[in-house]
Amino acid sequence: MTTRLRHRPNVEEEDASALKLGPEFNNAGCLLISEVKYLLENRDKDAPDTAVYNKTLDYVKNFAKFNTTDSASAVRDGPPRTLRREPALTQFETAQIANLCPADAEEAKSIIPSLVKIDDDRLQTLLDEIQTMRKFQTCIAWNCVAxxxxxxxxxxxxxxxxxxxxxxxxxxxxxxxxxxxxxxxxxxxxxxxxxxx
Amino acid sequence: MLQFLESKLYSDVEGTCSGQFGYIIAVVSILDIGKGMVLSGSGQAEFITRYRAIVFKPFKGEVVDGVVNNVNKLIHPDMKFDPNSNPPSFASDEQIIEKNTKVRLKIVGTRVDATEIFAIGTIKEDHLGVIE
Structure with missing residues (x-):
């Protein structure tokens, strides 16, 4: 009797809560929903008429949290304590925080479990900053005065x-x-x- | 020819789905169109093109927001299915879920098909469920 050989490459089980996204995505950049919206709306080619594209467009219009180009880039890069200033955050976590906009540190750690590594106070300051940007997003840019x-x-x-x-x-x-x-x-x-x- | 290769790439990959990369929503830019290799035996040439694209892949353990498309009779201990409401809905004391409701859910598992990715999600955790 022959034993059936199982060719099972040692695949790491995906688990976003432990930041395991598989070989293709572990080091990939993650876009915010707002950034996807910007990219799709400002495409120089004609929009492809695929179901995937149209559904995505509907989705990003529905769920983009930062609706101006300025606020979307400010949440990533702008001063004072925004996402890029927090070196411990991975691309995936950055995107999750900005896409889901949790109100407090406890909620953030519950929906993005890998954030346990960040101190509550520090995380809270960051989240407050993002909430403020959401509220005042039509005014926020980062090249002018306070x-x-x-x-x-x-x-x-x-x-x-x-x-x-x-x-x-x-x-x-x-x-x-x-x-x-x-x-x-x-x-x-x-x-x-x-x-x- | 470049033009042709470009439009061929756009029409061939946009809107497709694979287990490896998920859904390819839109090609953003072409990094390298590649050197063409004429295949022996046929007149065809093969180009290996590198491009940058926006993709979507749901991961197990990820929390996402979504819009309800369809409500059916799966059982949730705290919520009651009401087939007679219009549209059919799920209701508990604090929330009602019906078509077009926005919900926040956690993906507990995904299954990859040749052309689609299926995901199962839960709302039975803190901070999940109906949003706004």
Missing amino acids: VPVPFGSSVVSLETYRTGARDLVGTMPAGTLKHMPPVSGSFVNTLNGTDDV
Whole structure:
């Protein structure tokens, strides 16, 4: 009787919670959903009419957390404590944090278990920073000056404005900003409008 | 010819799926179109082209967000299936899941087919379930 030889290459079982993504993906770059959205929408070729492409486009429109180019790149690269500043994070973890936007360290460690290596306080600061960027994403860019803006009782510092937007803020009557509701309505729309300048 | 190879690459790989790389959603750039090798015995030439592409592959243990497409009668101890609601839904005290609901789930297993990847997910953990 012959023994059946099993040709089973020693494949490492995939497990994202332990950062095991298989040989092809262990060292691969991971895009944020917002970045995929940008890439698909700004493609110089015609969009391929495949089911996969169209579903992806729907998906990224639905789930992109950072809807402007500036905020998507700021969450990765921008100051002060964003994802690239945290050397312990792998590409996969970076993408998971920015895609899922957990509110606190406990939630983050529950949905991305490999984050246990990062200290709670440190992680919390990072997550807070990202939440702030989400809230003020229409204003965030990183080539300009800091403008403190009082919103009601809490003072929120918008790190930066796009140059065009800053000029616009500069021309507003002095009292305007104080009475601005937090990011909604015409203020944001105006800032959006200047993005193309 | 380059033009032809390019469009051939786009039309051949975009929208395909393999177990190794997952779904190839879109080719972003071509790194090296490759040197052509004429195959002996036929007039065809073979090019090994390197390109960069956006791919999607679900991993076991990964938490993802998704939109509900279809609700059927799988059993979840804390939720009741209501086939009479319109659309059919799953409901527990705190959440209702029906078509188009957004949910956050954890992938517990994947199965790779020739043209598709199937994944099984769970919402029975902290911080998972209906979102927004």
